[in-house]
Amino acid sequence: MISPSVVYANGRFYSAADPRASAMLVRDGRIGWLGAAADAPSADVTVDLGGALVTPAFVDAHLHATDTGLAADGLDLSGVRSAGELLEAVAAFARTRPVGGVVHGHGWDESTWVEQVPPSAEELERAGDGRRVYLSQASVHSALASGSLLAACAGIEAVPGYDVSGWVREQAHHAVRAVALGSLTAAQRTAAQTSALRLAASRGVAAVHECAGPGTSSEADFASVLALSGAGLPQVFGYWGELGGAVRAKELGAVGAAGDLYADGALGSRTASLRSPYLDGAGCGEAFVSAEQAGAHLLECIEVGVQGGFHAIGDAAIEAVLDGFAIAARAVGVDRLREGRHRIEHVELIDKAMIARMVEFGVVASVQPVFDALWGGPDRMYAQRLGVERALLTNPIGAMYAVGVSLAFGSDSPVTALDPWAAVVAAAAPRNPAYRMSVRSAFGASTRGGWRAAGVDDVGVLTPGRSATFAVWETPAGMDGGLPVLLPGVDGVVPARPVCRRTVLHGETIFEE
Template sequence: MTNPSTLYLGGMLHCPADPSATALLVRDGRIAWLGVDADAPSADRVVDLAGALVTPAFVDAHVHATDTGLALSGLDLSGVRSAGELLVAVSAFAAGLPGDAVVLGHGWDESNWADGTLPDAAAVDRAAGGRRVYLSQASIHSALVSRALLAACPEAVAAPGYDVSGWLRRDAHHVVRAAAFASVTRAQRVAAQRRALEQAASLGIAAVHECGGPEISDEEDFTGLLGISGDGLPEVYGYWGELLGAARARELGAVGAGGDLFADGALGSRTAHVSQAYLDGESGGCGHGYVTAEQVRDHLLDCAAYGLQGGFHAIGDAAISTVLAGFAGAAEKLGVDRLRAARHRVEHAEIMNKRMIAGFVEYGIVASMQPAFDRLWGGSGRMYESRLGLSRSLESNPMGAMHSVGVALAFGSDSPVTPLDPWGSVRAAAAHHNPAQRMSVRAAFAAHTRGGWRAVHLDNEGVLALGAPATFAVWSTPAGAQRGLPVLQAEDPELRGADDPTPLPVCRATVLRGDVIYEEGSS
């Protein structure tokens, strides 16, 4: 039986093949017709777009759905600007919880504070009334915890990354994170996942790439999320980040054995593996590499044996060098063409140089990047410069240089590290703090739509074209639209950048394969 058809008319369509198109017909989940209103065929249902813009829906190429949902309903610390403000926020939030509850908070970033001194574990303990407290730094690669949580995790004291202050990194952080999240019930996790996906749909996102793994989420959490994919919600494409874990990734239903398979840590926690020592902080050092080139090679060979896409989380230039050396080793065994065909991924790729970019081109590596990182941490006096110095900070997040030489880009948020905010990410890529790394709005939009589909080998998705899947979003564009895309930047170049006042589009509806998964005003 044929499903009812729907005609959308009276809009502006992002349709390069037919720029004059104002209407489209959806039948059986696909676009059955495109054209102008006057030529529109009949349909079972008609939707008046009232001049709204219709574009392909977004894909967020790197998310953590459970963490995102918990952050949306938990203690948001992204706005605190001092140790005192953090403690006040913890105290107010904890006051509404039972005495045996665990306080979960996320998003503090001391690099934005005038005084970057953190409260110690004892102060956090007092603020929370003796409760166990886990407060993840914006990068999610470290956390500030209370003495009560440390007391419940004695094994953390002997683990690498432990610090008596209560700011834990590396293995010690993994220990306390697992203990803190063990307090979250399965029902709460499912609710958090649904809330995260509903939030994504309300922002015009029709698909997300979930980056899971043994150090990020348990297997039940991962498979549970895949189980609700597309059920009135955005589709979920899962990556399982376990070294030599291609077989397990396939068993779990993942599309790839990669994502957050850590080659290093994060710049915010000074655990990203960089080639020159950090310039700030007491410990100095160059961060930490978690894999060898031989392990990278063997993981890629394991992925090839199971016909799966692979990949790594790699942020610092030293970590990326290690990953590329592993690719070179795998190429000796498999050949470059086979490596390229797999479209293996590197997540983040924040500190790069021309040699590394050339490696991405040679091996056909997809760069899964987050433009909001530059918006938040790039520029004069911000985290990249304080950690790395001016010259190295200018090399961060080189999406413009990568795009210009043909590296495949897939944009995302790494939510909850940065919020789900697709148009904000497009604008951030176009307004990169380093002018040499800027992209056009059109190219950035493509990386956040079609680029995400291509990253999971779905090459015919992400376009408004005859016969293509009817996956699109409908937008109000308060600043207007030009050539099928919204105006995202101020006319005055002096106003462009991280604080551009131009209002972003507002999603009115999100459609996934013909089904409406979000509609403005519906509950």
């Protein structure tokens, strides 16, 4: 069926092609014309924008749809500040869920508690009152599990990361998580994914990178969310994070054997792999991928024709992965390696020498600026785990951008909220001012950067001939340089955030208020 042509008139357009444009023609999914409203060509439909701002739509370059949907409709624990508050929240929520089912909760962060000791498996069992309880920590790299949920995981006591307290990490967490998510019916899973994608569209997000893989989700879960792509919802680019799984990733419809392919864990759970020990715990974390394994994986991805990539947060993990890039470069040449636009997720603790190697090998940094807003600075979780000096070196996003590292911004939802303007603000005003970047550059990493990271070059700008993929915004705080005012002025007042009124993907409206 041929879609009607549409003129979007009486708006303001963030476009280098015509910064003064007030109207845009969309025909057959592409931008057919851009210019003054008085000169607009005829079209089947005219939409009066009423002075609203039109920008390229956002891309969330790291998301978990099922978890995001469950968190949106489930138990939000981000506000609890003690074990007692957590148990009260679980008990109240459990009463709304059927006996015999699983209570899914997310977002507790013990680093914000005065007494940083979570409740035990037995206490959770009592709070669940006949329901198994699974509560993912803010990083989603550990979780609290009730006694009955642990009992449902055969042999869990012998799995690395198990603890009798019910606070499970890494492999033990993956096992518990598989049982908890496996309790969902196919219809429940699809409903959660649909809820997440609708939420994304309502925030001006037209595409997401779904990061899946063994331990994170399942093949059935991955296939389910890929099937929703573009069906009146954002486009989904799938990443399957399995070491040596390039062929399987391609079979599953993924664009990459990347994303949540864990080279290490997370700082919040003290499992990110570090060169120097944690300040508040023994050891240097967990390393899951050697340089040789990383190199072999990248070579397999090059042979199969998919992107390769890794989750790497700590400096030791990032160094091992980059050593793997060097191995691959020696085998096939730097130019061929760079063609793949392979990626590293998170890249939180990285120094100048490693940043230079990112540039050399053409590695995309898929990063989450809001991590710094939540946990950075001299007095938050990073400082607890690493000490102030190392904490202030984390997430050097502006420094990476300044020397030419390709950036793509994401939320890692539900780890942080699906709020793309928050990512722009966090990158433009980081806790360490040495890592600032302009609002314009941060916006580019949140839009065109996400498309490029998925290998798509013709989306992400408002230019005639390009895809008509955009969002329409109300801008209550006004405009500055063609974009909404986002940062506080000299008076320190925090501006009101833009409000999404419409999101369009390849000419099709996927959200309209």
